[in-house]
Amino acid sequence: MLDFPRWKTIGISIILLLGIIFSIPSFLPEKTVNSLPSFLQAKVNLGLDLAGGSHLLLEADIDDLRKTQLANMEKTVRAAMRGESGPDDDIAIGELSTTGGKISFLVRDLAKLDEARERLFSETRGAQLTGQRDWNITVVDSTRIEMTPTGAGQAQAVANAMDTARDIIDKRVNALGTREPTIIREGDDRVVVQVPGLQDPAALKELIGKTARLEFRMVDANADPAEAAAGRVPVGSEIVPYAEGEGNGAAFEVLRRQVMISGEQLIDAKQSYDPQNNQPVVSIRFDSGGSSTFAKVTAQSVGKRFAMVLDGKVLSAPSINEPILGGSAQISGSFSVASANALAISLRSGALPVKMTVVEERTVTPELGADSIRKGAIAGIIATVSVLVLMLVVYGRFGVYACVALVFNVFLILATMAAFNATLTLPGIAGFVLTIGAAVDANVLINERIREELKRGRKVFQAIELGYSEASRAIFDANVTNVIAAALMFWFGSGPIKGFAVVLTIGIVTSVFTAVTVTRMFVAHWLRAKRPTSINI
Amino acid sequence: MRLLKLVPDDTNIDFLRWRKLASFMSFFLVAVSIALVAVKGLNLGVDFVGGQSVRVEFTQGMPPIDEIREKVGEIGLGEATIQQFGSDKAVSIRTALPDGDKSVAERAGQQLVSGIQKAFPTAKTGSVETVSGKVSGELIRTGAISLGLAILGISIYIWIRFEWQFGVGALGRLFHEVSLTFGLFAVTQMQFDLNSVAALLTIVGYSLNDTIVVYDRIRENLKKYRKMEIVPLLNLSINETLSRTVMTTVAMVLALGMLLIFGPDVIFGFTAAMLFGVFIGGYSSVLMSTPVLVWLKVGPHSFVPRTTAGIEGGERVERKDDGAVV
Numbered sequence: 001m002l003d004f005p006r007w008k009t010i011g012i013s014i015i016l017l018l019g020i021i022f023s024i025p026s027f028l029p030e031k032t033v034n035s036l037p038s039f040l041q042a043k044v045n046l047g048l049d050l051a052g053g054s055h056l057l058l059e060a061d062i063d064d065l066r067k068t069q070l071a072n073m074e075k076t077v078r079a080a081m082r083g084e085s086g087p088d089d090d091i092a093i094g095e096l097s098t099t100g101g102k103i104s105f106l107v108r109d110l111a112k113l114d115e116a117r118e119r120l121f122s123e124t125r126g127a128q129l130t131g132q133r134d135w136n137i138t139v140v141d142s143t144r145i146e147m148t149p150t151g152a153g154q155a156q157a158v159a160n161a162m163d164t165a166r167d168i169i170d171k172r173v174n175a176l177g178t179r180e181p182t183i184i185r186e187g188d189d190r191v192v193v194q195v196p197g198l199q200d201p202a203a204l205k206e207l208i209g210k211t212a213r214l215e216f217r218m219v220d221a222n223a224d225p226a227e228a229a230a231g232r233v234p235v236g237s238e239i240v241p242y243a244e245g246e247g248n249g250a251a252f253e254v255l256r257r258q259v260m261i262s263g264e265q266l267i268d269a270k271q272s273y274d275p276q277n278n279q280p281v282v283s284i285r286f287d288s289g290g291s292s293t294f295a296k297v298t299a300q301s302v303g304k305r306f307a308m309v310l311d312g313k314v315l316s317a318p319s320i321n322e323p324i325l326g327g328s329a330q331i332s333g334s335f336s337v338a339s340a341n342a343l344a345i346s347l348r349s350g351a352l353p354v355k356m357t358v359v360e361e362r363t364v365t366p367e368l369g370a371d372s373i374r375k376g377a378i379a380g381i382i383a384t385v386s387v388l389v390l391m392l393v394v395y396g397r398f399g400v401y402a403c404v405a406l407v408f409n410v411f412l413i414l415a416t417m418a419a420f421n422a423t424l425t426l427p428g429i430a431g432f433v434l435t436i437g438a439a440v441d442a443n444v445l446i447n448e449r450i451r452e453e454l455k456r457g458r459k460v461f462q463a464i465e466l467g468y469s470e471a472s473r474a475i476f477d478a479n480v481t482n483v484i485a486a487a488l489m490f491w492f493g494s495g496p497i498k499g500f501a502v503v504l505t506i507g508i509v510t511s512v513f514t515a516v517t518v519t520r521m522f523v524a525h526w527l528r529a530k531r532p533t534s535i536n537i
Numbered sequence: 538m539r540l541l542k543l544v545p546d547d548t549n550i551d552f553l554r555w556r557k558l559a560s561f562m563s564f565f566l567v568a569v570s571i572a573l574v575a576v577k578g579l580n581l582g583v584d585f586v587g588g589q590s591v592r593v594e595f596t597q598g599m600p601p602i603d604e605i606r607e608k609v610g611e612i613g614l615g616e617a618t619i620q621q622f623g624s625d626k627a628v629s630i631r632t633a634l635p636d637g638d639k640s641v642a643e644r645a646g647q648q649l650v651s652g653i654q655k656a657f658p659t660a661k662t663g664s665v666e667t668v669s670g671k672v673s674g675e676l677i678r679t680g681a682i683s684l685g686l687a688i689l690g691i692s693i694y695i696w697i698r699f700e701w702q703f704g705v706g707a708l709g710r711l712f713h714e715v716s717l718t719f720g721l722f723a724v725t726q727m728q729f730d731l732n733s734v735a736a737l738l739t740i741v742g743y744s745l746n747d748t749i750v751v752y753d754r755i756r757e758n759l760k761k762y763r764k765m766e767i768v769p770l771l772n773l774s775i776n777e778t779l780s781r782t783v784m785t786t787v788a789m790v791l792a793l794g795m796l797l798i799f800g801p802d803v804i805f806g807f808t809a810a811m812l813f814g815v816f817i818g819g820y821s822s823v824l825m826s827t828p829v830l831v832w833l834k835v836g837p838h839s840f841v842p843r844t845t846a847g848i849e850g851g852e853r854v855e856r857k858d859d860g861a862v863v
Contacts, residue, residue: 049664049803057672201665202647359669368592368663372801379800383792390788393541426804427735430811433792434739441746441785448781455546474753478746481694485687485742492683493734494676495584500735504742536540 004524022415042418047425052366053196060189061355070098080119102148127152161353171349201363211311212346214263219305223254243313265290269347271340280340282331291327299323401522402443405514412510425499435507442515445471544780559824570720582730587670590631592663612652680734706829714744727806736807740814747822771827786819
């Protein structure tokens with residue numbers, strides 16, 4: 001017991017010192033922390049339940065993605081059959097359908113069946129590392145070609161779409177000017193958005209929940225309103241409903257299926273005001289290709305109406321009074337400043353490749369969060385102090401050592417959490433209390449054992465030595481079981497359970513270190529200095 | 538300075554005398570708990586049933602619950618569960634998610650908040666939670682899996698470190714603790730959510746801490762006093778660890794009690810469950826987890842080391858720190 005090597009003392013002191021240094025930033029206000037050297041800036045993140053803010057879990061609509069995937073392939077098929085070098089090169093096809101999750105069509109000239117397959121094959125790609133391609137092409141009844149997306153192809157399409165979606169959501173949330181949002185993919189088809197300190201989750205949902213697929217399409221002037229009301233429209237047109245609470249006396253418009261210009265050709269969008277009636281609108285600007293198409297179409301269609309369609313809903317369908325040549329336009333529709341701004345941000349950041357819906361939302365107002373922190377901190381301090389007093393009263397000098405170790409334990413937990421950039425949540429605070437309990441238990445075990453050995457008539461040194469060695473076994477086993485529980489919680493649990501597990505794991509390691517190693521160091525140095533023949537424990 | 542001793546020296550209480558009574562009581566309580574969960578059910582939070590939950594704080598006196606219920610009913614989101622929230626000024630209002638497509642669910646949370654603000658202009662909405670049915674199903678699954686695996690993993694560890702009888706004892710004790718805690722949630726109708734699962738896992742961890750301390754001493758004594766009958770040996774082990782059990786229990790009760798009284802009301806249920814766990818943990822270490830060892834016939838032979846099998850009983854065997862016999 002007396003022999004406690006110098007290198008150990010130095011090593012332990014360094015660890016404890018680092019613990020104090022790296023836990024300090026967590027107690028300081030943000031401004032002060034920012035002025036510190038960068039290696040000292042890591043601090044414990046406060047979870048949204050403590051700091052206030054919004055947590056949203058968005059889920060992609062995979063069915064919608066599959067439909068888009070099919071629709072895109074349908075376009076590809078049509079383009080491929082049209083041929084590159086003029087009408088002679090065309091392959092006539094018919095009965096094209098996209099039902100049942102596959103594309104199927106008839107090749108009219110059977111001699112060209114093989115060539116058609118060749119052309120389509122060059123449109124498919126290898127998917128992931130499976131050796132599969134993203135689409136299977138098969139010939140059925142020697143006249144028909146069927147294209148089915150493969151499993152690997154679909155998985156890759158989902159993965160690509162989710163990556164893009166994540167980036168777009170990231171752009172949108174950042175455009176809100178919020179502080180340090182976290183946007184991460186979770187699982188195959190989900191994205192988690194966490195925005196600390198956010199007051200109004202509704203605006204955030206509005207912003208990121210929009211697919212923002214913008215299309216300019218011509219209104220079909222030949223459609224008979226009565227026929228359309230009964231659901232019958234001319235070939236090449238379709239019925240598109242108005243967005244809620246809007247419309248020119250009708251709930252829908254009959255629009256040409258062909259899209260004049262889509263949102264991909266935008267280079268800018270911002271909220272502004274309509275000079276005529278001072279209503280909020282969204283001003284947009286097209287790229288050069290978009291501008292020329294827009295100019296051409298509007299020049300040909302003066303007096304006719306076109307519609308601005310967002311996510312399959314008509315926003316407005318104004319008449320073209322004169323050709324629009326400058327490449328800029330205004331999207332009107334009954335906007336508020338906020339909703340026009342949200343739309344502008346969504347358009348600027350691009351359309352989501354897949355529809356996303358909020359499946360989980362948790363919002364805590366900053367006041368409630370601050371209240372929880374304050375009460376949590378007060379309760380934590382009171383709890384710690386009462387345990388310290390108990391230890392002092394029961395174990396005297398050894399209680400003092402245990403208390404000092406306990407305080408170091410708190411610093412070490414905070415420092416480790418800051419280093420790993422871990423997040424402290426409310427259940428985490430409870431986990432904190434629990435590890436303090438475990439640290440207390442370790443010292444109780446050691447000290448009780450020392451008492452016992454003294455009672456059996458052992459000498460002071462031997463009793464302390466045995467107290468530490470005999471108690472260590474139980475401490476070790478008890479803590480390993482808790483690490484097992486914490487690890488399983490971390491792997492299989494979600495949300496608050498994870499946050500709890502992180503604090504618990506860190507706390508177990510630091511509490512064993514402080515409760516066993518650090519107190520042992522104190523005791524060893526005291527014994528060496530005083531060499532007592534009896535101790536009060 | 539004279540130091541405080543919570544437990545007098547050299548206690549010699551015949552705990553095992555009550556083992557039949559204690560076992561009967563434990564079986565009875567477990568049965569009652571299971572029955573309660575089956576009959577009364579758990580007050581599941583939105584984490585597990587889906588729906589939305591809004592925490593409302595009344596700054597100028599809380600209106601009667603019936604009035605709140607009526608006003609919330611007028612918002613048109615169906616039957617609401619209204620529950621006082623720790624302190625006397627806050628309630629949690631919970632409604633199911635309306636049927637229909639997902640975007641309906643998305644709007645409903647907003648509808649609830651604005652409806653409440655309209656009905657009670659002085660009230661503040663502190664937090665809003667909306668969980669869709671699909672996600673809540675997953676949360677139940679991950680919660681149950683993490684709980685089940687934690688119990689299993691721990692029992693396997695004990696089986697490896699000790700003997701199979703101890704593993705069985707620990708498993709039985711965990712089942713006991715978990716059932717009783719579920720029973721507590723059923724009786725009090727405290728909201729059972731993800732935080733409660735974390736609390737349950739903590740109880741599991743804490744109760745194992747206790748089990749291991751007692752089992753460790755039993756193992757030690759089994760090696761030390763090879764000719765002692767099992768019942769007195771268990772009694773001796775419990776008595777030897779009694780002062781530690783009491784001291785740790787007091788420290789934990791002190792810490793959790795402070796958290797319960799002064800802590801934020803958001804973790805009230807969480808802390809209450811843990812406090813309850815500490816109490817049954819104390820009872821279990823003393824009266825519940827040892828009788829199992831009598832029935833399963835643990836004896837010195839359980840630890841007869843292969844290489845030194847010839848050593849006479851009663852002799853103290855040299856040991857390494859990890860309990861292995863050399």
